[in-house]
Amino acid sequence: MSGTSVEDLKPGDHACLTFSDNDERLDIVAAFVRDGLRLGQKVLCLTESVSQTALSDELAARGVGIGSAARSGQLQVAASGQFFTPQGSFDPSATIVRWQAQIDQANRDGYGGLRVTGDMCWALRPVGGVADLMEYESRLTRMLAGQNATAACQFDRQCFDTVTLATAADNHSMNVTAVTYHDDALLRICRQHVPTGVRIAGEIDYRAIEPLTLALSEALSLDDHIDVNLTQLRFMDTTTAGVIVQTALGLTGRQRMTVRCTRISFDVLAALGMQEQARVTLTTARHGD
């Protein structure tokens, strides 16, 4: 099933958010949080794979201003388990009741709605009641429709089996995925939401020149500041390095480009004169940063 962009989510939507790696998840979550804060909504992030502190740090590092929202309570980061399995097991009806309480509270507190995103990896454990998860998701879809609330449930494609993922997709009102220009076992080229730009992960060579050129030229037409995230790119050949240099030459007016990459990509781009270009910042990040 094709995906919706996280930026198109509206009140009443119950989205099944799938992602291929943690960096991609955090990018989509950051966009979800950013949009909620901008709209004056109460934002609740339920996290598990990423610690609560790490998630707050990641949001800030990606340029989402969370300081005042966290202090005022507009943004809350909490553990998934606290919301879904407060007594150690999962009770769909009690969870739906908690949802309604959160929506009502957000309205009473004067927020422009409620936004919740939750890491669903707790459901991979043998938790009591987890067999009813999909029935719950289906009930939540019906319950949220028409309410001033948006939910995005995070399902890791690397952890959940394909049958569960397909069932999850059916029981939500839509799927949210990264906007993808290329996706196979070796290479993934996605639109990056926060900061805006393009994310290229895996290994890239001349065979992917078309999707790479498309991704970069769309960024060039959309963004004032293009963040080219190559931190998870293990290999880049001369041809694709040349496309990135060419894109930088196409920057106009106030446009800027930041390229974040591994040391070897840094060496390749630097040898092609990337550092000397006035509108470009070239920086390194180690694998896994």
Add this chain to the structure above:
Amino acid sequence: MATEPGSQFQQAPAQGLPPDAVLLVELPFTEAELVSLRPAVAAHADAAGMPADRVDALVFVAYELATNVVRHGGGVGGMQLWTAADAIYCRVSDQGPGIPAGIDGRAQPEPGSPASRGLWLVRTLADGMHIDAGAGDSRGSIVTATIGFRREGTFVQYPDD
């Protein structure tokens, strides 16, 4: 395909290599093998004790030289990896038309210009690069790039490490 293990000690080093150089592997290739060359080169370099950042440079150089053969050197080539004294020598040969005179990767291409970019990058990332005409008849070329276990030349200060 690849050289049998154990045969490596029997082969005399190719011309221009140190006399104690040992052949690690021999990998014939066409376009279909280009992608699989990368993990193969990385695995042999890693097994030879090369540090990870130098393996990255070797993989880039090896892949670039092989790509040149596929695109400009007749499409069919052979790669040998030799090792001696904390360095790996990547030797790529073909039976193509040969590298035109004047293209040696010594001049930095203008930003955005594709001309001789590949050889410039190989020369920049490798600790040495040597171009020979092919053995036998006048056709073909042999390019040998040296990657040391430690990076030579100026110390690079990476930003934001």
